[in-house]
Amino acid sequence: MKRRLLAVAAAAALICTSSASAQFANTLFSENFNGLSLGPSVNERLGSAYGTVVATDPAFDPIPSAFTHSGPAGWNVDNNFDNFNTADGISDLPNTTFGTRINDQTQLPTQVEVYTIPGTGIVVGNKGVQNAGDAANGVDEWQGWSFTNKDFWASVAGDQNRSQFTNASGTIAVADADEYDDLGTGLGGGYYNSGLTTASIPTNGLSSLKLRFDSSWRAEGLDDTHAVLGHPDNNQSGMIWATFSNGVREPLTDSIWDSDPGHTSSGAADPIPTRPASSFYKPDATNENVAYDVSVPSGASSVKFTFSYINAANDWWWGIDNLKVSDGANAPYWTEDFETVTLGPSVNERISNTPTHVTKPSATPLTSPRPNSFTHTPPANWAVDSSGIPAAGQGDNDVGVFDLEGWTFTTREFWKFAGQDGNAVDGFTKGTGNIAVADSDEYDDLNGGSGKTRPMDTLLTSPTLNIAGIAPGTLMLKFDSAWEPEDDQTAIVTVDYGNGEVEVLHWGSGGAMLHATNFNETVLIALNNPAGATTAKIAFKYLHAGNNWFWAVDNVAVGVGSVPEPSTLALAAGAVACGLGWMRRRTAA
Numbered sequence: 001m002k003r004r005l006l007a008v009a010a011a012a013a014l015i016c017t018s019s020a021s022a023q024f025a026n027t028l029f030s031e032n033f034n035g036l037s038l039g040p041s042v043n044e045r046l047g048s049a050y051g052t053v054v055a056t057d058p059a060f061d062p063i064p065s066a067f068t069h070s071g072p073a074g075w076n077v078d079n080n081f082d083n084f085n086t087a088d089g090i091s092d093l094p095n096t097t098f099g100t101r102i103n104d105q106t107q108l109p110t111q112v113e114v115y116t117i118p119g120t121g122i123v124v125g126n127k128g129v130q131n132a133g134d135a136a137n138g139v140d141e142w143q144g145w146s147f148t149n150k151d152f153w154a155s156v157a158g159d160q161n162r163s164q165f166t167n168a169s170g171t172i173a174v175a176d177a178d179e180y181d182d183l184g185t186g187l188g189g190g191y192y193n194s195g196l197t198t199a200s201i202p203t204n205g206l207s208s209l210k211l212r213f214d215s216s217w218r219a220e221g222l223d224d225t226h227a228v229l230g231h232p233d234n235n236q237s238g239m240i241w242a243t244f245s246n247g248v249r250e251p252l253t254d255s256i257w258d259s260d261p262g263h264t265s266s267g268a269a270d271p272i273p274t275r276p277a278s279s280f281y282k283p284d285a286t287n288e289n290v291a292y293d294v295s296v297p298s299g300a301s302s303v304k305f306t307f308s309y310i311n312a313a314n315d316w317w318w319g320i321d322n323l324k325v326s327d328g329a330n331a332p333y334w335t336e337d338f339e340t341v342t343l344g345p346s347v348n349e350r351i352s353n354t355p356t357h358v359t360k361p362s363a364t365p366l367t368s369p370r371p372n373s374f375t376h377t378p379p380a381n382w383a384v385d386s387s388g389i390p391a392a393g394q395g396d397n398d399v400g401v402f403d404l405e406g407w408t409f410t411t412r413e414f415w416k417f418a419g420q421d422g423n424a425v426d427g428f429t430k431g432t433g434n435i436a437v438a439d440s441d442e443y444d445d446l447n448g449g450s451g452k453t454r455p456m457d458t459l460l461t462s463p464t465l466n467i468a469g470i471a472p473g474t475l476m477l478k479f480d481s482a483w484e485p486e487d488d489q490t491a492i493v494t495v496d497y498g499n500g501e502v503e504v505l506h507w508g509s510g511g512a513m514l515h516a517t518n519f520n521e522t523v524l525i526a527l528n529n530p531a532g533a534t535t536a537k538i539a540f541k542y543l544h545a546g547n548n549w550f551w552a553v554d555n556v557a558v559g560v561g562s563v564p565e566p567s568t569l570a571l572a573a574g575a576v577a578c579g580l581g582w583m584r585r586r587t588a589a
Contacts, residue, residue: 067141067148071173074199079144080128081195083310084241084249122237122258122280124310125226129180130190137184142176144194145309151413153319155370160316163372164286165216166433168321169412170426174216176319177236177312189227191234192312200302201325203244209294210326211240211252211305216286216319221259224313234313235259237280240292241308244300252292257282259315322432370417374403374410381463388457388543393443399452404443406458407542409434418442420550427519430480431554436460438552440489440545454546455488461539465558468534475529477504477538479556482519484549485509491551492541493525497533504528509548527558 069077129144131137141148141156150172154162157179165172177192203209221235240255242248262277296303309318378384386394386406393400403410403418411434416425420442428435440456448454467475483491486509493505504525507515529536538558542551 063152065149066152067146069143069146071145071147071196072199076195076197077145078195078197079132081144081193081308081310082127083124083193083195083308084306122235122256122311123233124193125191125229125233125313126193129192129194130187131185134184137188138180138186139183142174142180144192145173145175145196145307147171147173149413150319150321151411151417159371161218161284161286162216162317162319165214165319165321166411167214167287167289168216168319169432170429172319172321173307174317174319175307175309175312176317177309177315178220178317181314187313189225190313191226191310193308193310195306195308197243197306198304198323200245200304202302203296204301206296206327208296208327209303210291211294211323212289212291212326213323214321215288215290216317217257217282217288218284218286218316219257219259219261219282220315221311224315226313234311234315235278236312236315237308237310238282238318239308239310241306242294243304243306244297245302246297246299248297248300252294255292256280258311370414372411373414373417374408376406376408378407378409378460383459383461385459385461386457388455388459390451390453390455392451393448393453399447400443401446404437404439406443406456407436407438407460407540409436411435415439415552419445424482424484424519424550428480428482428552428554430520430522431482431552435552435554436540437550438542438545439550440542440548441550444547448547450546455543456545457541457543459539459541460553462537462556462558465536465538466534467529467536470529470533470560472531472533473526473528474560475527475536475558476561477523477525477527477556477558479523480554481521481523482550482552483507483515483521484517484519485515486548487546488544489548490541490543490545491515492539492543494539494541495527496537496539497530498535501539502528 071077129138132143148171150165150168150170151163153172153174153176154165157176160178173196175192175194175196177187180192181187217238219236222232224234225232226234235258237256237258239257240252242250242252258278258280260278260281261283262281263272263275265272265274294303307318307320376384376386384407389400389406393405395402395405401418403414412425412428412431415435415437416422420439438456438458438460440454443456444453477493477495485507489509490513491505491507492503494501494503496502504527505523506513527536536558538556540551540553
């Protein structure tokens with residue numbers, strides 16, 4: 001693969017990033033590729049299995065850019081968390097189905113603090129995270145709320161459905177009691193309680209807010225006996241507090257989740273009586289978008305939100321990403337996706353020194369496929385045609401990296417893992433979950449060359465869309481794009497109304513048709529539908545590429561609208577002028 005000569009390339013791309021928007025009166029079709037089922041990798045392999053080891057083990061090297069406990073500016077992680085001291089009487093705790101809890105405060109050692117959330121019966125068995133700061137017990141990466149690369153998290157944890165969090169991308173925030181408990185004595189028979197608090201968010205003049213975020217939650221509880229309480233009272237719970245500048249603090253309505261699914265007694269030999277599920281029970285939801293309405297009290301000029309992950313033992317996790325706060329129907333005025341966090345090397349989670357990329361299936365004794373990585377099967381009624389790739393490179397796992405043979409559906413995390421430049425992949429923040437990628441650079445990295453993998457000509461075609469009744473000249477195409485040109489590499493978009501294809505976009509890698517590097521662009525195109533047209537089919541063509549760069553697209557939408565000012569043509573012209581200011585090199589074929 002190729003590497004840039006100048007680091008300013010990334011900065012130039014950011015400066016030249018264009019934007020486009022339109023109000024579609026009627027959305028006829030949309031596609032973000034998130035409904036695909038991804039298969040295992042073929043050429044892109046992990047080394048020997050990840051394992052949790054002590055940091056001083058000389059047989060393993062740290063994995064770079066894996067995690068940090070330092071959040072974005074103004075954020076706070078509290079691993080001495082007591083859920084804001086929500087005790088409603090330690091000497092009057094409710095009974096459990098496993099027997100009566102200790103009701104005499106004097107029977108509890110002073111170092112054990114027990115709290116309940118008023119009105120819920122949810123018990124916090126300890127304050128903070130047990131064994132925090134102990135290098136030999138508890139995995140450092142997951143000591144309370146952590147900020148981590150989503151792919152790193154899923155890989156070192158053996159997945160266990162973590163990779164299902166496809167709404168998230170790049171860096172996420174996660175509290176994972178399961179993985180924390182995996183080193184030494186872990187929690188040591190105690191519980192795990194950590195709070196994550198946002199920076200201050202302005203609320204001046206507002207009476208209500210909407211909090212939105214993507215969430216991955218896997219529930220478990222009532223199966224780990226506390227070393228002091230003597231009962232399996234762990235009930236992994238989550239909730240969100242709003243703390244306003246005027247001193248008001250309250251949990252968000254319906255934000256309290258716990259892990260008690262109820263129980264059905266199996267008979268006399270079962271010591272646990274039948275009970276219904278908790279009214280706060282939250283079953284597994286490993287890829288969910290969550291929204292809460294928040295009332296702003298009088299006199300409050302700002303708010304902070306605290307994500308409480310409490311009363312967990314060797315249970316599962318809560319991960320969050322893509323937070324947004326908005327005032328009703330207006331566009332978000334505050335966002336947080338954790339992409340600005342600087343990640344440090346791992347401590348306990350290690351990978352062997354075995355090379356990890358571009359291996360032949362015939363020589364893989366020290367590698368294993370990476371799960372949930374890619375597919376060449378498009379969404380329903382879409383089509384991929386990669387017959388333009390030389391026959392020698394089609395379907396041969398030892399010629400051309402099969403994972404990226406033609407248009408491929410994958411994630412940004414896998415695309416980066418496969419070796420594509422991190423500045424490019426991380427820069428495509430508009431691409432989330434699954435994306436579509438045509439990457440001749442990475443495809444050419446295994447026994448490539450002319451006559452084998454070059455040129456890469458590949459077509460991605462939409463379903464046939466019903467546009468009957470749409471006024472002539474009003475149809476629009478909108479999509480998010482990451483593009484880097486080189487040599488003859490070309491990107492073309494066509495539309496076919498039933499009488500043959502009409503070209504509506506043409507990006508080249510030089511000359512009059514040059515479209516400069518842009519890793520994070522929203523493209524808006526007038527499709528100029530003629531009078532009487534009742535159907536439309538759109539094709540994305542990546543052509544004439546041979547060990548060049550790439551084109552990635554996401555969030556394709558077709559609707560009725562108009563091109564706003566400034567037009568995409570004017571924005572493209574500015575990008576061309578800016579893009580001439582940097583150079584990069586390539587390796588020899």
